[in-house]
Amino acid sequence: MSTEEDSRCEIRFYFDGRVRILDDVRATDMVMPWLRSEAMRTGTKEGCNEGDCGACTCLVGSLSESGDLRFSVINTCIYPLAYLDGAWLISIETLSRSGSLCSAQSGMLPLNVSQCGFCTPGFVMAILYAQITKKVQTPEQVLAGNLCRCTGYGGLIEATRLAQSQPLDKDFVAEIEGATAVLRKLSRGGFSIVSNNSRIDAPKTLEHLLDLRNNFPSATLVSGATDFGLWITKRLDRPSHIILAKFCEQLLSIETRADVIEIGAAVTIEDLENSLVSEYPELQDWFQRFGGPQVRCSGTLGGNIANGSPIGDSSPVLIALGASLKISSCHLRRVIPIENFFIDYGKQDLSDDELLVSILVPRRSHIRRLAVEKISKRCDQDISIVLAAMAEIAGEKPRYRFAFGGMAGTPKLAERTMESLNPDDLTSDFSPLSDHRAEAWYRLAVSKNLVRNFLDGESSRE
Ligand SMILES: Cc1cc2nc3c(=O)[nH]c(=O)nc-3n(C[C@H](O)[C@H](O)[C@H](O)COP(=O)(O)OP(=O)(O)OC[C@H]3O[C@@H](n4cnc5c(N)ncnc54)[C@H](O)[C@@H]3O)c2cc1C
Ligand code: FES
Ligand code: FES
Structure with missing residues (x-):
């Protein structure tokens, strides 16, 4: 299936006062090399080239459904160039176009x-x-x-x-007005670029996205690219065909219904924060500990789950909340409890022609208490050693859901401990590994303390 829009074979974006049209973008192209080597805007620096240091930070503006300009802060070293389609790229040079500092x-x-x-x-x-x-x-x-x-x-x-x-500054406000007028004339997504042994598809509808998954099961599906970007810059992968998920409107919506909040798989962590914290205020601190602003503005909830990482932050939280996943292919639609998605280390319940469409998070009503504790070496922008998400579910006899990341090859419920309410039973639930982040004994000890404190009704943060 293809629409008139999808026949476009170039990207168009606004940068430094004019629309750029690129028809030779490759699957591996990131924004930073284009800025520094093609556009010769060398104010943006290359530090780590893996999303960690922020030296390459720029802003991207794009029009929302209501026609307002929305901004994201991005690490250009791991931001695919093709994602600039229909957007305004703002680099450090943009700020001094008027001749004075902002x-x-x-x-x-x-x-x-x-x-x-x-x-x-x-x-x-x-x-x-x-x-x-x-x-x-x-x-x-x-x-x-x-x-x-x-x-x-x-x-x-x-x-x-x-x-x-x-x-x-007034000068920047004027830039915003000018850019908004230009972006209203550009469409966003809906192109296919075949160039230099590489192919990029950017479908706008779910039907087209599923069609592409079906026809090209070996192509790499890319969402926020905060994992994918590192495969390119650090592992030196050279995928020949990528399918971009973030132009597909059905994957970007958040719908709050009576019993459930349905979150599109390509919703960014930043946008997720805005809708989930009003339902679960206990998640506020945890959101601030998920990467930094640049990672939260790009990385998506679907990518965080689908990558199957045992130390991904959102999966234990969603397991504790009793969330489900909507998964689709051209032929089949199914909904599964999120804990069943993780089969083994690196093995998820997802075939090559399927994709994660949305995440169904139950409304607050039945959850009385929730605590999410991230244990990591650094407070800011660090990966979890252990992430514990613990929920008390209201009822005549309260029930508990304790989910952990970093304790096994997958994010997992502590089923025996949930029954016994004895933190020492975590030793039966998990046999964690020792690695460069922490020893197994430490992971078990800290987890027992977190469960003990939750059951005692204490905050474990102090
Ligand atoms: C500096 C830095 C800090 C980070 N900090 C954290 C952190 O604190 N906590 C944390 O959990 N993670 C962290 N991460 C990891 C990463 O940002 C997250 O896992 C992010 O949510 C991944 O989402 P993405 O959209 O960027 O995924 P992508 O890189 O686009 O994709 C990741 C994988 O998921 C697959 N995928 C994506 N969407 C779908 C879909 N809809 N259906 C099926 N498969 C799909 C892709 O094919 C790919 O295999 C960090 C990364 C960096 C670079
Ligand atoms: S160069 Fe370090 S985040 Fe991009
Ligand atoms: S890294 Fe030298 S001034 Fe910050």
């Missing part, structure tokens, strides 16, 4: 925040994103996805606080 930059000057200056453009972009979104967050949370290796953070935190209290 307030996120000029506020930094007297604070001596820069020595080698390598990290500075990335910090400016992260601060600008906070200034645009006006989200209530601490400067430390704003900067969690950016590293400075030589200056220290005192001045950066002060500069962030200052920028958060200031309105956007």
